[in-house]
Amino acid sequence: MKIDFSDINGKVCVLTGGCGVFGRVFGQAMAEAGAKLVIMDYKQGRCDECCMDIFKKKGDSVLCVVGNVLQKDSLVEAKKEINEKFGKIDILINAAGGNAPTATTKDEFIDSDNLNQLDKTFFGLDIEGFRSVFDLNFLGTVLPTMVFAEDMINRNGSIINISSMNSFRPLTKIPAYSAAKASINNLTQWLAVHFAKTNIRVNAIAPGFFLTKQNEFLLIDEKTKELTARGNKIIAQTPMGTFGQPEDLIGLLLYLSSDISKFVTGVIIPVDGGFSSYSGV
Numbered sequence: 001m002k003i004d005f006s007d008i009n010g011k012v013c014v015l016t017g018g019c020g021v022f023g024r025v026f027g028q029a030m031a032e033a034g035a036k037l038v039i040m041d042y043k044q045g046r047c048d049e050c051c052m053d054i055f056k057k058k059g060d061s062v063l064c065v066v067g068n069v070l071q072k073d074s075l076v077e078a079k080k081e082i083n084e085k086f087g088k089i090d091i092l093i094n095a096a097g098g099n100a101p102t103a104t105t106k107d108e109f110i111d112s113d114n115l116n117q118l119d120k121t122f123f124g125l126d127i128e129g130f131r132s133v134f135d136l137n138f139l140g141t142v143l144p145t146m147v148f149a150e151d152m153i154n155r156n157g158s159i160i161n162i163s164s165m166n167s168f169r170p171l172t173k174i175p176a177y178s179a180a181k182a183s184i185n186n187l188t189q190w191l192a193v194h195f196a197k198t199n200i201r202v203n204a205i206a207p208g209f210f211l212t213k214q215n216e217f218l219l220i221d222e223k224t225k226e227l228t229a230r231g232n233k234i235i236a237q238t239p240m241g242t243f244g245q246p247e248d249l250i251g252l253l254l255y256l257s258s259d260i261s262k263f264v265t266g267v268i269i270p271v272d273g274g275f276s277s278y279s280g281v
C-alpha cells in the first residue's frame, strides 16, 4: 500500500461553496493533489472570478460550474456537464454553508437587563433568516449528496461534510446554525451506515474558530477593530490560544479524500486547537 495521497490524482472532485473562504483553500489543495476539480458556487460572476486563479494554473483539470445546493434541478444540470466533461464523480466536498446575522440573537441570555427588549433575544429572531440558515447547511448538504453520490456506488467514493464546533455543544446567539450543524453530524453517521455496503464513505470535518467573513461581525468590534468580548472568550477557551487558518484543514481534507482512510467512515473530526477538549479549568 502506498503511504501518500497519490490516489487522489485523476479523481473527480466536486466542491460546493467552492468560492468561499474555505472553498478556495480546499480547491487549491485538491487541485495540487491532482484531482479533476469541479468548483461549484451559485452565482455566475462569483464563480468565474474565483475559478480564474486555479484555472490559470491547472487548465483542463478544473471546471467551474454554477450550481445552487438548494435547487435539485440546478444540481442535476451541473452533474450532466460534469459527467460529460470529466466522467463519474469520486469525491464530494459539501462546503456551502454558513450563518447569517438575521438568524443571530443580539444578546446571549435573557436576564433583567433585556426583559423589556425581547427583540434582542430568541423571541426577536426572524423566522425566514432561521429557515434559510437551516436549509443552507442541512438541505444544502442533503441535496448535493442525493444528486452526486449515485456516481460513487461501488467505486470507493468519499463524501466530506463540513460541520462545526457548535454541533457538539451549541454556541450562544446562533441557534439555527448550531442545530443545523448538529444535524450534519447525525446525517453524516446516517449516510455512512446507509452507504457502507457500496464503499461510499461519509465523514465530516468540524472546524473550530477561524476568523472569517461570516463570523467577523461577532468576533471583531467594527469600530475599534479589537476582539469583542466573544472573540476574547474564544481565545481563552482555545488551549492553543489562537484562531485557526483555513490551511489548517487541508491535511484532514486530503486524508479523508484519499483511500488511505478507506476504513474510516461516519466520524466527525474536530480541527480546533483543543477547544472541544477543554473544560475551561
Ligand SMILES: NC(=O)c1ccc[n+]([C@@H]2O[C@H](COP(=O)([O-])OP(=O)(O)OC[C@H]3O[C@@H](n4cnc5c(N)ncnc54)[C@H](O)[C@@H]3O)[C@@H](O)[C@H]2O)c1
Pocket (backbone or CB within 6 Å): 016, 017, 018, 019, 020, 021, 022, 023, 040, 041, 042, 043, 046, 067, 068, 069, 070, 094, 095, 096, 097, 098, 099, 136, 140, 162, 163, 164, 165, 206, 207, 208, 209, 210, 211, 212, 213, 214, 215
Ligand atoms: N468560517 C468559519 O469559521 C467556519 C467554522 C466552522 C464551520 N464553517 C463551515 O465551513 C463551510 C464553509 O465556510 P466558509 O467560511 O468558507 O463560508 P463562506 O461564506 O466564505 O463560503 C460559502 C460559499 O457557499 C456559497 N453558497 C451560498 N449559498 C449557496 C447555494 N445556495 N448554493 C451554492 N453555493 C452557495 C457562497 O457563495 C460562498 O462562496 C460552511 O459550511 C461553514 O458553515 C466555517
